[in-house]
Amino acid sequence: MSFTLPELPYAYDALQPYMSKETLEFHHDKHHAAYVNTGNNLLKGTEFEGRSVEEVVKGSFGKNQALFNNAGQHYNHIHFWRWMKPNGGGALPGKLEKQIVSDLGSVDKMKEDFIAAGTGQFGSGWAWLAIKDGRITVMKTPNGENPLVHGAQPILGCDVWEHSYYIDYRNRRPDYLKAFLENLVNWAYVEEMYEAATK
Ligand code: MN3
Helix, strand or coil: CCCCCCCCCCCCCCCCCCCCHHHHHHHHHHHHHHHHHHHHHHHCCCCCCCCCHHHHHHHHCCCCHHHHHHHHHHHHHHHHHHCECCCCCCCCCHHHHHHHHHHHCCHHHHHHHHHHHHHHCCCCEEEEEEEECCEEEEEEEECCCCHHHHCCEEEEEEECCHHHHHHHHCCCHHHHHHHHHHHHECHHHHHHHHHHHHC
16 A cells, blocks of 8 residues: 545635635645655655555654655644644534543643644644543644654644645744634544544
C-alpha cells in the first residue's frame, strides 16, 4: 500500500470565513499532496513498503527522518481534514465532555490549554488532544511528529504550521486556534477517535 491523497470531505469554500478557499487549495492540493508524493518516493525499496500509514509513522520515527517527516504529515493531514467541518465547534458529545472535565478540569480549561500548546509550539508543529495511559491530555509536537510516536493516541490535532493559517490570520496564531475550536472542530469525529482509542 502506498500513500493516497484523500479528497477533502467538504467543498474548498465550505469552512469560510474561518478557513478560506485559498488556504484549503494550497494546504490540501500543494502541501498535503507533496507529503504524499515525497512519502511514496521515499517508501520505495524500504522495509515499510506495503505497511499502513500508522505503521510507517511509528516504524520510521528515529530511523528514517525524511520518510518519517512525510509519513507523519500524511497521517496528521488525513485526520486534520476530518477534524473540521462547516459549522463546527459547539457542544461536545457527553461521554467525551465528561472525561475532559474529569482529566483536565473543564471544557474551557481544555480549550485554554490547547490554545496555549499551539501558541507555545515554537515554529512549525501541532497542538493535540490525545489519550495517554487512559487519560485525555493536551500535547504539542514539532514539525510532523504526533502523539503516536510519544506513546499516546491522538483524538484531535490542529496544524499550527504557518501554511495552515497565514493567509487568513497572518501572525495571529492564537486567533486561528480559537476559531478552530469554536467554529471548525468536528466533535463527532473526535468522539469516533476517542471511542477507538479507549475501547
Ligand atoms: Mn499542514
